[in-house]
Amino acid sequence: MAKFNEPAEKYAKPHTMSGKEVKASDLQYTAGAKVMTEMNPSVAGISKGNYKETKTSGIKTRGNGAATKGTMARGPMA
Secondary structure (H helix, E strand, C coil): CCCCCCCHHHHCCCECCCCCECCHHHCCCCCHHHHHCCCCCEECCEECCCCCCCCCCCEECCCCCCCCCCCEECCCCC
16 A cells, blocks of 8 residues: 555645745636647647747758758858
């Protein structure tokens, strides 16, 4: 039989990572329609389309041999 088989509330009350007590007023709720403007749900390969465009700028690198993809370097080049 399990040694600790009680509800979590018995062992520790809900708290923040700093140890402070959590109150219901501290919790934030965002309405569903507002959340969906930020999400990008997709079903069967069809997306809502609110995603960042692919970065195409960069420097063509050397020594890739027969590579056809991944030949561009992007980001800070020191």
